[in-house]
Amino acid sequence: MQKTLADSVVVLDFETTGLAPQYGDRAIEIGAVRLENGKIVERFQKLMNPGFRISRFIEGYTGITNEMLYGQPRCEEVMAEFSEFIDGSDIVAHNASFDKRFLDSELKRANRTYTGDCCCSLLVSRRVFQDSPNHKLQTLVSYAGVPKTGDFHRALADAEMTAHLWLSMIERISRQYKISGVFFDQMIELSKIDKLYTHRYLTSLAGTSEI
Numbered sequence: 496m497q498k499t500l501a502d503s504v505v506v507l508d509f510e511t512t513g514l515a516p517q518y519g520d521r522a523i524e525i526g527a528v529r530l531e532n533g534k535i536v537e538r539f540q541k542l543m544n545p546g547f548r549i550s551r552f553i554e555g556y557t558g559i560t561n562e563m564l565y566g567q568p569r570c571e572e573v574m575a576e577f578s579e580f581i582d583g584s585d586i587v588a589h590n591a592s593f594d595k596r597f598l599d600s601e602l603k604r605a606n607r608t609y610t611g612d613c614c615c616s617l618l619v620s621r622r623v624f625q626d627s628p629n630h631k632l633q634t635l636v637s638y639a640g641v642p643k644t645g646d647f648h649r650a651l652a653d654a655e656m657t658a659h660l661w662l663s664m665i666e667r668i669s670r671q672y673k674i675s676g677v678f679f680d681q682m683i684e685l686s687k688i689d690k691l692y693t694h695r696y697l698t699s700l701a702g703t704s705e706i
Contacts (some may be wrong), residue, residue, distance in 0.1 A: 499679045501665050505584040506576070508653040509597045510557045512549050516600035516689040521545035522570055523559055526650025528658050531576075532663075535658060540579045557648045571605040575684040578607035583614045584648055585679050589632045589657045591615035595600040614679065616661050618686035622693040632656060639663045672701040 507527040513520035523545055529537040542559065544567045554560050588594035595613050602609055620630045627638045634648050641659035645652025665677050674697075681700060688696055 499585055500532075501677045501679045501682045502662060503531050504587050504614075504661075504679060505529050505581050506509070506587045506654050506658040506661060507581070507594060508650045508657065509594050510545075510559060510648065510650050512545055512553055512596055514593070516597050519579070521547075522574075522597050522601050523549060523553075523572060524650040526654040527577070527580060528651075528654050529580075529667070530658055530662070532689060534664055535655070537580075538651060538655075539577060540571045541576070542567045543570045544568065545570060558646060559649075570601055574605040575607055578605065578609065581609060581611065583611070585611045586613050587616050587657065587661050588613070589653070589660070590615045591617070599693075612679065612683065613702055615686050616657055616664070616684045619682055620660065621666055621672040622666055622685055622690045623689070625690060625693070632660070635660055654678060668697060671699045673699050 496539065505527050507525065508521050510524040511520055522543060523540065524542050527537045529539075530545040542564060544564050545571065546637050548561050549559070549564065586598075591616065592611050617632075618629050620627065620635055624630070624635060624638060628634055632653060636640075636643055636656050636659075639660055640651055641656065641663050644655040644659070647656075648652060665682075668674060677700075685693070685696060
């Protein structure tokens with residue numbers, strides 16, 4: 496089976512009514528960008544109506560209002576379309592456990608499935624940018640010097656900034672360890688190892704031995 500390069504993925508972000516789809520929270524916006532060979536080649540962004548009014552807190556947090564959601568397509572309609580956008584791709588998200596819960600929940604409601612792998616850019620950033628004050632997206636965008644492409648907590652802007660952060664981490668690994676091609680499964684593995692062993696793991700990928 497051919498391995499996928501880490502710079503050719505779909506990076507996504509959800510804005511939602513809350514934290515827990517298992518307790519009835521729904522998606523209200525999906526944003527995603529497709530990376531091919533380290534370049535953004537396609538974008539996807541849709542608001543969606545969850546079927547109930549969202550709280551004032553969520554309105555203030557995301558900037559998405561009930562008025563903006565009125566008349567938007569239902570979640571199931573948007574997610575059926577999005578399932579075609581991500582078909583055959585691996586995905587990346589910042590704090591991916593959150594986004595993956597909503598992706599799985601909303602795809603199930605839309606009677607769609609997804610078979611790709613998922614990697615968390617937040618977990619990878621804890622290994623690659625260990626000196627960052629914290630590993631929130633907003634902090635890392637400033638720390639890593641990647642472009643701020645829009646307002647935080649809007650799905651497409653967050654997805655684009657996550658994509659730039661992801662590419663920044665790949666570039667840093669490639670440059671520091673002289674690895675010509677970083678694969679997606681290697682980034683997944685990196686996200687899972689103890690951060691104390693980051694250097695050892697990346698050195699092993701470069702085919703060299705530690706001194």
